[in-house]
Amino acid sequence: MDSKPNPTTLKNAQKALLSWYALYGRHHLPWRDKLAPNRAYRVLISEIMLQQTQVKAVLEHFYFPFLECFPNLCALSAANVSEVLRAWQGLGYYSRARNLHKLAQICIDNSKTSTLTFQDINNPLPCDIHLLRKLPGIGTYTAGAIACFGFDLPVSFVDSNIKRILLRLFALHSATPSLLESKAKLILNHKESFNHNQALLDLGALVCLPKSPKCKDCPLSNLCLGKENWQDFTQSKPTKTIKQTLHFGIFIRDSNIALSKSKEKLYFGLYNFPQIPPHLMQTSQKLGILKHSYTKYQLTIEIYLCPFAALDSLSIDFANKDSLEFFMRNSLESLPLSALSLKILKFLHTKGLF
Structure with missing residues (x-):
């Protein structure tokens, strides 16, 4: 894709992406249910769990039991940290659970003195992306995902899957986080941000794979500048054991x-x-x-x-x-x-x- 695609090209690419998502997207994932109660909170829990854990493991073993124990921020805040760690048992990276507990307490404490009106007093999670980033355990990506998927705000963000798509789409040998964020913002579908961002996540997870990408199945293939030499546009950090x-x-x-x-x-x-x-x-x-x-x-x-x-x-x-x-x-x-x-x-x- 050109560094600055013309409006028609961009609109067609966004349309193709949404059409692909409608057919092949992972709509069954419960944290994508826009009609679910406590939606922003459910998105928060899923995003924290998915930071270091595969979707299948989170979905089959941890997501629903955790929500049953702590159905909202108020319940999570009132719990003892040992109870939270016990409910997190098996997920690993326990700093996530401790940060989540701190986050809940901060949100509940802030709601008592805030002049803001929250839609759900049991879930006083801020929707502002800058306020979200101030909470423990919330980085740039997670703040954007909560703002978009939990509150329908038209924001873009970059995780490892979206990063891989952007590197190949724009044929970037290397890119700073700010450059990747600017590219994500450039192609954002403001009218359909929820489905657009979910589609990108699924495209990276199912099609634009780290190894052996399925370029023939990609809705953005015609615009991808790096598809012929995709290996050259795949940044990966070597893991030292x-x-x-x-x-x-x-x-x-x-x-x-x-x-x-x-x-x-x-x-x-x-x-x-x-x-x-x-x-x-x-x-x-x-x-x-x-x-x-x-x-x-x-x-x-x-x-x-x-x-x-x-x-x-x-x-x-x-x-x-x-x-x-x-x-x-x-x-x-x-x-x-x-x-x-x-x-x-x-x-x-x-x-x-x-």
Whole structure:
């Protein structure tokens, strides 16, 4: 597409995109239902979940259960952060859940002193894109998506899928965020912004793929400047994998198992099994090895059944010692547990240990 397409060319491209979306778009996604109650809130939840998680996983396992627990911002704000983390369990990237909880509290607090009138007092989410960006966990893309999909505002935005379309459409070898945002704004269909932006998201997810794009099926193919050499217009960041081996101790006392509430940024507020020092590994029974991965880490997990008496003789360098808490198995259902902890618990169950 030319850097500045003429009005007729642009209008035809927008029309072709909408026609394609009408036939092939993912209209079944519940957060696209414009008649759903609490629409802006539902869009917010979906966008935060989809930041680091695939659509299928969000739709099948997390979206509806979370809404059932916290049907609106008011309910989310009133919840304890541990409850929110528990409902988020399995989604990973738990900072999203903590930011979402903070966001809800900020919105509820602001609504009590604001002179603005909100359509739903239980969901005082601002529709202004600049106010949205001030909320924790909300970046440029998410603010635009909420403004458009939640409030029908004619705004454009760029995620990884839309970025790939724009790079190829305009044959851009590289582009700054501001340039991409200007291109997205250039082709925005102001009268049909909701469907236009949903169509772009679907086009990137279903047709304009990172590898082996389906150019013959693309409604914008005739205008795409980069389709013949699409590989040259695909920016991707190489992922660097970090391998680590971690050693976790299992302490069981009177059918209770020891866990530690994390204070580290990644797992803050979640319960994990304690890591043990080398000297304790030598006096403990090695139960087995698990593999686990998250973000850029590929972990080898060695699991040891530790003698309970060893707790009293542990050196001061065992940082988790003072933070250990003991739980019965049925009480674990109400705890926010990391995916790794759940995997270890399943392993212990197969061993008949807990």
